[in-house]
Amino acid sequence: xxxxxxxxxxxxxxxxxxxxxxxxxxxxxxxxxxxxxxxxxxxxxxxxxxxxxxxxxxxxxxxxxxxxxxxxxxxxxxxxxxxxxxxxxxxxxxxxxxxxxxxxxxxxxxxxxxxxxxxxxxxxxxxxxxxxxxxxxxxxxxxxxxxxxxxxxxxxxxxxxxxxxxxxxxxxxxxxxxxxxxxxxxxxxxxxxxxxxxxxxxxxxxxxxxxxxxxxxxxxxxxxxxxxxxxxxxxxxxxxxxxxxxxxxxxx
Amino acid sequence: xxxxxxxxxxxxxxxxxxxxxxxxxxxxxxxxxxxxxxxxxxxxxxxxxxxxxxxxxxxxxxxxxxxxxxxxxxxxxxxxxxxxxxxxxxxxxxxxxxxxxxxxxxxxxxxxxxxxxxxxxxxxxxxxxxxxxxxxxxxxxxxxxxxxxxxxxxxxxxxxxxxxxxxxxxxxxxxxxxxxxxxxxxxxxxxxxxxxxxxxxxxxxxxxxxxxxxxxxxxxxxxxxxxxxxxxxxxxxxxxxxxxxxxxxxx
Numbered sequence: 364x365x366x367x368x369x370x371x372x373x374x375x376x377x378x379x380x381x382x383x384x385x386x387x388x389x390x391x392x393x394x395x396x397x398x399x400x401x402x403x404x405x406x407x408x409x410x411x412x413x414x415x416x417x418x419x420x421x422x423x424x425x426x427x428x429x430x431x432x433x434x435x436x437x438x439x440x441x442x443x444x445x446x447x448x449x450x451x452x453x454x455x456x457x458x459x460x461x462x463x464x465x466x467x468x469x470x471x472x473x474x475x476x477x478x479x480x481x482x483x484x485x486x487x488x489x490x491x492x493x494x495x496x497x498x499x500x501x502x503x504x505x506x507x508x509x510x511x512x513x514x515x516x517x518x519x520x521x522x523x524x525x526x527x528x529x530x531x532x533x534x535x536x537x538x539x540x541x542x543x544x545x546x547x548x549x550x551x552x553x554x555x556x557x558x559x560x561x562x563x564x565x566x567x568x569x570x571x572x573x574x575x576x577x578x579x580x581x582x583x584x585x586x587x588x589x590x591x592x593x594x595x596x597x598x599x600x601x602x603x604x605x606x607x608x609x610x611x612x613x614x615x
Numbered sequence: 616x617x618x619x620x621x622x623x624x625x626x627x628x629x630x631x632x633x634x635x636x637x638x639x640x641x642x643x644x645x646x647x648x649x650x651x652x653x654x655x656x657x658x659x660x661x662x663x664x665x666x667x668x669x670x671x672x673x674x675x676x677x678x679x680x681x682x683x684x685x686x687x688x689x690x691x692x693x694x695x696x697x698x699x700x701x702x703x704x705x706x707x708x709x710x711x712x713x714x715x716x717x718x719x720x721x722x723x724x725x726x727x728x729x730x731x732x733x734x735x736x737x738x739x740x741x742x743x744x745x746x747x748x749x750x751x752x753x754x755x756x757x758x759x760x761x762x763x764x765x766x767x768x769x770x771x772x773x774x775x776x777x778x779x780x781x782x783x784x785x786x787x788x789x790x791x792x793x794x795x796x797x798x799x800x801x802x803x804x805x806x807x808x809x810x811x812x813x814x815x816x817x818x819x820x821x822x823x824x825x826x827x828x829x830x831x832x833x834x835x836x837x838x839x840x841x842x843x844x845x846x847x848x849x850x851x852x853x854x855x856x857x858x859x860x861x862x863x864x865x866x
Binding site for chain 2 (some may be wrong): 375509511516519530
């Protein structure tokens with residue numbers, strides 16, 4: 364079954380490359396508009412060999428991790444407060460819903476004015492793009508906790524921060540993971556979008572350099588890298604984490 | 616010690632936006648080491664009364680005294696066993712049982728020793744590392760009881776803990792519950808809607824009236840232990856409980 368599925372996937376991607384090469388060989392469009400898969404592959408190899416690609420990946424990942432960490436920490440805190448304190452929910456809660464509708468790149472002008480063309484500016488855009496997804500899912504998770512868990516814990520003597528760390532967070536964790544997953548997806552879009560506009564290192568910057576040099580194969584190569592990293596992080600970090608938690612909880 | 620006194624407990628519910636008097640002045644004194652079952656018609660507020668004893672809800676009037684001291688908040692001196700167990704699904708059986716000890720800051724080694732004793736007592740040792748979804752309903756309630764006992768509370772409050780069990784499992788737990796009581800000498804207040812269960816377990820049965828509820832009848836069950844549900848001699852007690860339940864006002 365599993366080998367069969369893998370086989371299908373490999374066949375599909377091989378087919379895409381074959382069709383792509385076929386269209387290129389048909390010479391419908393010039394190479395500077397529609398490069399062949401081989402040219403894109405060469406660009407990737409060149410980027411790897413001169414280190415610029417790895418440096419770009421490293422820079423983007425570093426910004427992503429810091430931004431996402433801020434979003435997860437802040438989002439959890441805010442979400443828990445919103446779920447547990449009605450006044451916070453009635454006031455900040457409505458603002459959170461509004462802010463969530465702002466696309467992260469729309470924060471870029473503000474970030475440039477506040478932070479200049481710096482790492483902090485890009486991290487700010489990354490974090491703010493992701494934080495509200497974490498907040499809202501944490502809020503939903505805490506709101507959905509079986510009230511008897513909280514009562515039992517209070518009955519056994521848990522209070523304050525103990526109640527938060529030993530009950531609220533683990534009990535809401537299946538929801539929080541959804542928030543982390545959404546948050547990561549927003550953060551990744553935020554990093555790349557901000558790097559494009561800041562033009563200050565990272566994969567988004569390399570993508571933009573490709574455009575400035577009219578180098579279509581570089582542009583496509585960078586898009587593939589961005590997609591590849593997305594697939595890897597989704598599949599190996601969040602899917603694994605989700606599976607582990609769901610199994611432990613008996614939810615699947 | 617675990618003498619608990621409820622004095623003139625009154626509690627209103629909100630019903631269609633209007634206050635509805637659910638508990639209408641319950642007076643109940645349970646002596647240290649006594650096993651009292653509370654039965655009553657559904658909706659009479661017996662579970663709410665138990666939650667008030669636990670400090671999980673505040674009465675609108677009246678007070679609760681534990682060994683003469685007025686109680687305000689919830690606390691580990693009165694541990695509640697919930698109807699569905701309220702076990703934490705993210706923790707193993709052992710970690711569930713140790714939860715209260717951990718919160719109290721008891722060192723790991725000591726925690727293990729205590730939990731091991733109660734896991735053995737509840738025949739759960741081989742499930743110590745299981746998660747709760749892997750357990751049957753009966754096993755879950757054993758874990759809930761073990762988790763309550765490790766806290767060494769003065770009073771054990773049990774809210775229909777066997778309501779969801781099949782009859783075989785329940786019969787088994789009814790016998791075990793009596794053994795636990797005799798071994799630990801805890802004060803136990805046990806809410807149930809099941810009359811034979813009350814007759815098997817209780818040294819005394821308090822019958823609540825329809826709401827606004829008061830203690831309508833308090834019946835001593837002076838009979839040898841361990842009792843089993845099929846013992847015909849318990850029938851006379853069951854009849855008295857049933858007739859007290861039946862002589863109620865209109866529903």
